[in-house]
Amino acid sequence: xxxxxxxxxxxxxxxxxIEALSEHLERCLRQRLQAADFTKPLGLATGRTMEPxxxxxxxRLNRWPESDLAALRxxxxxxxxxxxxxxxxxxPRSYRWFMDHHxxxxxxxxxxxxxxxxxxxxxxxxxxxxxxxxxQQQGGIGLQLLGLxxxxxxxxxxxxxxxxxxxxxxTLSDATRDQNAAMFGGDAAAVPARAITLGLxxxxxxxxxxxxxxxxxxxQILGALMKAPEPDVHLPASWLGRHGQVWLWADADALNHS
Ligand code: GLP
Numbered sequence: 423x424x425x426x427x428x429x430x431x432x433x434x435x436x437x438x439x440i441e442a443l444s445e446h447l448e449r450c451l452r453q454r455l456q457a458a459d460f461t462k463p464l465g466l467a468t469g470r471t472m473e474p475x476x477x478x479x480x481x482r483l484n485r486w487p488e489s490d491l492a493a494l495r496x497x498x499x500x501x502x503x504x505x506x507x508x509x510x511x512x513x514p515r516s517y518r519w520f521m522d523h524h525x526x527x528x529x530x531x532x533x534x535x536x537x538x539x540x541x542x543x544x545x546x547x548x549x550x551x552x553x554x555x556x557x558q559q560q561g562g563i564g565l566q567l568l569g570l571x572x573x574x575x576x577x578x579x580x581x582x583x584x585x586x587x588x589x590x591x592x593t594l595s596d597a598t599r600d601q602n603a604a605m606f607g608g609d610a611a612a613v614p615a616r617a618i619t620l621g622l623x624x625x626x627x628x629x630x631x632x633x634x635x636x637x638x639x640x641x642q643i644l645g646a647l648m649k650a651p652e653p654d655v656h657l658p659a660s661w662l663g664r665h666g667q668v669w670l671w672a673d674a675d676a677l678n679h680s
């Protein structure tokens with residue numbers, strides 16, 4: 423087994439972890455602002471893990487002087503990982519709504535600054551292609567935030583998944599539809615069957631990656647990831663081990679695996 427391929431940032435509680443990570447992100451944003459360096463977009467994620475993180479980041483950024491915040495807004499460009507196919511953007515279960523609600527509106531970001539795949543078009547493949555092209559035109563992701571699916575997915579890259587796959591339409595696994603059922607009234611069958619996701623190709627091309635894992639429900643899959651000797655198609659997140667600039671932010675509950 424190779425050396426542990428991630429830089430581990432562990433905290434005893436979720437609150438302490440979110441505080442540390444939001445402080446880190448605030449510092450990164452301030453450095454980018456000072457360097458006027460907005461050449462590479464941020465890569466953002468959705469999901470329950472990200473909710474307290476975005477809340478903490480919004481609290482921090484809203485304490486900035488208005489002129490700095492205005493400059494941050496002008497320079498902001500982010501690309502989200504994924505979006506369900508077939509939900510309208512105003513649907514509170516869509517990732518577009520999630521991002522507008524948790525980050526866009528509280529920070530006053532424009533819709534065009536906060537980009538997601540368009541899951542409303544009939545032709546999902548065309549949508550995925552144009553999203554990948556837009557990202558490529560912007561030079562790819564700078565800093566990528568990631569959550570971890572309970573089956574080891576990142577974005578919606580479901581197992582089995584190889585590292586050469588790019589942005590595309592995917593069919594969601596039963597495990598993922600179960601995982602996300604809570605946002606659909608507890609009904610896994612109501613979770614859309616398909617989604618658009620950035621692939622491992624775009625994710626692994628990011629300059630740096632921050633994988634965030636909290637809570638006991640993720641302990642088993644995080645344990646498998648930390649023990650994976652080599653990248654494995656059945657554990658999509660394990661491809662991150664090839665990257666070299668990955669930070670793993672985890673709380674004690676998530677790290678509590680046997
Ligand atoms: C979801 C999303 C991912 C997210 C992950 C973890 O299905 N597609 O982008 O990071 O699974 O979600 P949660 O944070 O709700 O556990």
